[in-house]
Amino acid sequence: MGIDLKELLERFGRGDRSALSRVITLVENRSSLAPEILDALYTKTGRAYRIGITGPPGAGKSTLVSGLVQVLRSKNKLVGVIAVDPTSPFTGGALLGDRIRMQEIGLNEGVFVRSMATRGSLGGLAEAATDVADIMDAFGKDFVVTETVGVGQCELDVAEACYTTVVVIVPESGDSIQAMKAGLMEIADIIVINKSDREGADNIARQTRAMLELRGERNGWMPPVIPTIASQSKGLDDLYEMIDKHRQFLEASGLLAKHRRTNIERTIRALVESEIYRTIWNESTMHHLEKLVDEVMAGRISPRRASRQLLERLQEDGE
Amino acid sequence: MERKIRVLVAKPGLDGHDRGAKVVASALRDAGMEVIYTGLHQTPEVIVEAAVQEDVDVIGLSILSGAHMALFPRILELLRERGADDKLVVAGGIIPKDDIEELKRMGISEIFGPGTPTSQIVDYIKREVEARRA
Numbered sequence: 001m002g003i004d005l006k007e008l009l010e011r012f013g014r015g016d017r018s019a020l021s022r023v024i025t026l027v028e029n030r031s032s033l034a035p036e037i038l039d040a041l042y043t044k045t046g047r048a049y050r051i052g053i054t055g056p057p058g059a060g061k062s063t064l065v066s067g068l069v070q071v072l073r074s075k076n077k078l079v080g081v082i083a084v085d086p087t088s089p090f091t092g093g094a095l096l097g098d099r100i101r102m103q104e105i106g107l108n109e110g111v112f113v114r115s116m117a118t119r120g121s122l123g124g125l126a127e128a129a130t131d132v133a134d135i136m137d138a139f140g141k142d143f144v145v146t147e148t149v150g151v152g153q154c155e156l157d158v159a160e161a162c163y164t165t166v167v168v169i170v171p172e173s174g175d176s177i178q179a180m181k182a183g184l185m186e187i188a189d190i191i192v193i194n195k196s197d198r199e200g201a202d203n204i205a206r207q208t209r210a211m212l213e214l215r216g217e218r219n220g221w222m223p224p225v226i227p228t229i230a231s232q233s234k235g236l237d238d239l240y241e242m243i244d245k246h247r248q249f250l251e252a253s254g255l256l257a258k259h260r261r262t263n264i265e266r267t268i269r270a271l272v273e274s275e276i277y278r279t280i281w282n283e284s285t286m287h288h289l290e291k292l293v294d295e296v297m298a299g300r301i302s303p304r305r306a307s308r309q310l311l312e313r314l315q316e317d318g319e
Numbered sequence: 320m321e322r323k324i325r326v327l328v329a330k331p332g333l334d335g336h337d338r339g340a341k342v343v344a345s346a347l348r349d350a351g352m353e354v355i356y357t358g359l360h361q362t363p364e365v366i367v368e369a370a371v372q373e374d375v376d377v378i379g380l381s382i383l384s385g386a387h388m389a390l391f392p393r394i395l396e397l398l399r400e401r402g403a404d405d406k407l408v409v410a411g412g413i414i415p416k417d418d419i420e421e422l423k424r425m426g427i428s429e430i431f432g433p434g435t436p437t438s439q440i441v442d443y444i445k446r447e448v449e450a451r452r453a
Contacts, residue, residue: 018402021374029322092323093348099369100358106365113372117323117353 005033009040012139017112020139024114027131038131041138046260048080048137049247052162054150054184059168060194062101064230064239065147069105071240072143080136081105081113082129084148084158087120094118098147112136118154126157127270130263133161150184160187161263163256164246166239168192169208171200185211188223189246192239196227221249280314288313324352324448326377329366330359331394334384339411339433343379346437347444363390367397370406376448380427382412387422395426407447411435 094117228235
């Protein structure tokens with residue numbers, strides 16, 4: 001399929017939304033044009049503030065995102081939304097349903113929503129989502145909001161690559177917080193108790209605060225707990241104000257620059273590692289690997305010794 | 320390059336019956352496609368905007384209200400306006416025979432009536448998308 005990249009990027013620069021959409025597809029599919037596109041757009045990034053919204057399924061994340069986006073629009077901010085849902089490891093397919101809860105922003109000129117499946121990418125989701133956020137940033141968005149289900153490690157990585165991470169829970173989360181606190185709660189800059197009109201909301205807010213106090217400040221920031229009822233647009237202004245407060249804190253303390261530095265470092269590392277990975281496992285090493293597996297199966301050597309032999313061979317090849 | 324087939328499944332109009340749409344959406348997912356489901360009561364404008372933002376290969380429209388002769392042509396018209404008329408548009412639901420011919424002339428590629436096996440829809444979409452990409 002012939003793609004006129006120059007023309008595509010020109011339309012992108014003029015603010016054409018179908019061009020934005022096509023650029024995202026090319027990058028998400030890791031097309032051969034992706035590196036050139038990302039290189040060309042990278043110099044235009046750095047303006048958008050990145051917010052991550054994560055939490056267990058059914059916490060009302062999409063509704064909350066929709067409400068937050070409306071608050072941002074009321075302040076005339078341009079917003080990009082990335083809604084990530086899991087790919088089935090069995091079929092490779094995905095059902096992306098976040099738009100159902102985002103009807104209110106479906107036709108808003110200043111909002112662009114893109115659904116993304118996690119796809120099988122080995123830890124590559126964070127990179128792919130960051131690429132899409134970069135693209136939206138380069139397009140001129142003031143905010144990029146990324147929504148993920150806070151279950152797997154790679155989803156947490158996505159949330160953590162954002163500047164402000166909002167963890168959403170509901171009164172019913174109760175005991176499951178015990179299970180979640182290891183991963184999910186540690187990355188929270190702000191905790192939202194959504195559906196706060198339900199029974200047990202005060203209780204869970206109290207428990208969460210107690211847990212946070214026990215842990216103490218992180219880099220000088222104590223994560224606040226904010227009650228919301230997203231379906232009734234309640235608490236969303238408070239949420240926006242707190243995000244803004246966290247942003248000011250990050251900027252004043254120099255942590256934002258540090259965060260960006262860490263992200264850049266991670267990106268370069270990931271790119272280098274995937275390239276090395278790709279070059280190492282070529283036909284010849286795969287063949288050699290097969291033979292070594294036979295050796296191990298026959299009980300002649302250990303897997304560890306096999307790995308050393310393979311590494312030695314790679315070093316010889318490199319010399 | 321990894322290229323998934325992306326499909327928007329949308330329900331234009333006012334009927335509230337989305338079981339068929341959900342069954343088809345699940346079947347397409349199980350066939351390895353990425354399915355964006357938008358929910359009930361969508362206007363043609365919202366459907367087309369979503370299709371553009373999601374850069375889907377296919378738009379699947381489900382309708383049971385009888386308003387297809389008003390809504391489908393509008394969707395096709397908006398797609399043309401946005402330069403997005405390269406997308407495959409298929410439909411399902413209760414649509415009389417006479418209308419099927421008319422809608423196909425307008426640009427709906429295929430219409431699947433009640434009782435169509437989902438495998439037939441999956442095969443059709445795979446075949447058509449591959450042909451368009453080639």
